[in-house]
Amino acid sequence: xxxxxxxxxxxxxxxxxxxxxxxxxxxxxxxxxxxxxxxxxxxxxxxxxxxxxxxxxxxxxxxxxxxxxxxxxxxxxxxxxxxxxxxxxxxxxxxxxxxxxxxxxxxxxxxxxxxxxxxxxxxxxxxxxxxxxxxxxxxxxxxxxxxxxxxxxxxxxxxxxxxxxxxxxxxxxxxxxxxxxxxxxxxxxxxxxxxxxxxxxxxxxxxxxxxxxxxxxxxxxxxxxxxxxxxxxxxxxxxxxxxxxxxxxx
Amino acid sequence: xxxxxxxxxxxxxxxxxxxxxxxxxxxxxxxxxxxxxxxxxxxxxxxxxxxxxxxxxxxxxxxxxxxxxxxxxxxxxxxxxxxxxxxxxxxxxxxxxxxxxxxxxxxxxxxxxxxxxxxxxxxxxxxxxxxxxxxxxxxxxxxxxxxxxxxxxxxxxxxxxxxxxxxxxxxxxxxxxxxxxxxxxxxxxxxxxxxxxxxxxxxxxxxxxxxxxxxxxxxxxxxxxxxxxxxxxxxxxxxxxxxxxxxxxx
Numbered sequence: 267x268x269x270x271x272x273x274x275x276x277x278x279x280x281x282x283x284x285x286x287x288x289x290x291x292x293x294x295x296x297x298x299x300x301x302x303x304x305x306x307x308x309x310x311x312x313x314x315x316x317x318x319x320x321x322x323x324x325x326x327x328x329x330x331x332x333x334x335x336x337x338x339x340x341x342x343x344x345x346x347x348x349x350x351x352x353x354x355x356x357x358x359x360x361x362x363x364x365x366x367x368x369x370x371x372x373x374x375x376x377x378x379x380x381x382x383x384x385x386x387x388x389x390x391x392x393x394x395x396x397x398x399x400x401x402x403x404x405x406x407x408x409x410x411x412x413x414x415x416x417x418x419x420x421x422x423x424x425x426x427x428x429x430x431x432x433x434x435x436x437x438x439x440x441x442x443x444x445x446x447x448x449x450x451x452x453x454x455x456x457x458x459x460x461x462x463x464x465x466x467x468x469x470x471x472x473x474x475x476x477x478x479x480x481x482x483x484x485x486x487x488x489x490x491x492x493x494x495x496x497x498x499x500x501x502x503x504x505x506x507x508x509x510x511x512x513x514x515x516x
Numbered sequence: 517x518x519x520x521x522x523x524x525x526x527x528x529x530x531x532x533x534x535x536x537x538x539x540x541x542x543x544x545x546x547x548x549x550x551x552x553x554x555x556x557x558x559x560x561x562x563x564x565x566x567x568x569x570x571x572x573x574x575x576x577x578x579x580x581x582x583x584x585x586x587x588x589x590x591x592x593x594x595x596x597x598x599x600x601x602x603x604x605x606x607x608x609x610x611x612x613x614x615x616x617x618x619x620x621x622x623x624x625x626x627x628x629x630x631x632x633x634x635x636x637x638x639x640x641x642x643x644x645x646x647x648x649x650x651x652x653x654x655x656x657x658x659x660x661x662x663x664x665x666x667x668x669x670x671x672x673x674x675x676x677x678x679x680x681x682x683x684x685x686x687x688x689x690x691x692x693x694x695x696x697x698x699x700x701x702x703x704x705x706x707x708x709x710x711x712x713x714x715x716x717x718x719x720x721x722x723x724x725x726x727x728x729x730x731x732x733x734x735x736x737x738x739x740x741x742x743x744x745x746x747x748x749x750x751x752x753x754x755x756x757x758x759x760x761x762x763x764x765x766x
Contacts, residue, residue, distance in 0.1 A: 338607040357588040
């Protein structure tokens with residue numbers, strides 16, 4: 267029997283969530299090695315030279331970068347397409363995915379979630395509150411203004427739900443975990459779009475597993491995830507030796 | 517007559533060079549608005565929310581991000597394919613493009629070329645020599661070790677020259693402009709691969725235009741580029757009001 271497709275990465279990472287939601291949407295079966303961000307071992311580093319999660323292993327192919335993985339899934343597997351059919355729409359969808367991964371990543375993850383949740387928890391360091399304030403007061407509102415000009419009032423960006431919708435919405439779940447929620451009176455389209463997209467089964471079904479990953483101790487996590495319905499790998503690329511600097515996405 | 521495809525961006529940017537080389541390879545005709553990096557006007561900012569170059573305009577589609585542009589070119593236009601045919605090879609090619617754009621960009625551009633060339637020239641500020649030294653002593657050698665394990669001794673990564681080859685090689689031309697050259701005794705594959713790829717007509721033909729962009733004054737540059745054979749737009753998205761902070765790629 268061939269190994270199912272494997273994803274290495276935490277259920278709480280917005281980039282891992284994007285990939286898992288895309289596989290759920292396409293009906294691709296997979297198993298997960300739910301390593302804690304920053305805890306990859308030497309073999310993990312070989313598979314992911316930039317120490318990024320997610321990493322995907324499919325037979326003799328192992329790659330990192332969520333964008334590259336999703337493009338591969340769409341080309342190698344059937345099921346619902348992740349990108350629209352028209353070349354110009356595909357370009358617009360890829361751009362919005364890139365905007366989410368780069369700009370929403372910078373703001374909602376590195377200037378917010380990382381500061382308020384990861385730094386205290388993983389590194390035992392306080393948040394850079396100046397950076398958080400600048401993001402909340404200026405940069406996140408500017409990004410929300412841009413999204414408000416791009417997102418549809420109803421439905422999804424290109425008809426059926428796809429990669430761009432998932433990529434954008436994914437970051438706001440992490441923002442929510444750090445207690446940032448979109449002001450629906452100021453950005454009504456974005457607020458309802460994000461709620462609608464996160465409520466789609468491909469993303470909503472991941473929520474119980476995210477809750478386990480967030481709340482269970484590292485030691486009890488694998489069993490708790492299995493109890494919650496996750497299909498896990500037998501071995502792990504995680505290390506118990508403590509976190510390492512230098513992972514560029516989480 | 518329809519407008520030819522338009523690229524906004526400097527010939528000296530590694531990301532612009534990548535897109536232009538891909539169009540040369542495919543035989544797609546184009547015109548260029550050779551704005552100086554950081555000098556985009558308000559309309560430029562509307563087209564490129566992250567103030568990145570290149571921007572591509574093709575009829576009613578305008579997008580930024582060189583990776584998105586190249587994916588579009590490969591899907592919307594004929595000519596030589598930029599990616600190999602097999603899905604796993606396509607994933608490997610996209611990963612190497614991503615590695616180049618992110619990691620070689622961080623090291624060869626932001627920690628080196630930007631410090632040594634752009635900061636003094638555009639901002640009148642000295643290089644961060646600590647950052648340069650760390651890059652030269654540790655980070656660039658580690659990246660070259662990785663490339664040495666990935667690149668072919670002869671020919672190109674996936675048979676014919678394509679996106680991944682071009683993306684990797686492009687960054688080393690900027691490194692060369694800032695007087696960094698690969699030590700061929702330590703990284704022989706990478707050194708010969710980069711030389712071979714930069715010598716391919718799709719990239720070599722851009723060199724005279726890069727020389728003009730680097731050496732002509734801003735005022736005389738458009739005419740000098742036209743004299744050197746460039747096809748330029750009639751109007752420009754550049755401003756003469758001085759550089760603006762915040763462009764994330766150049």
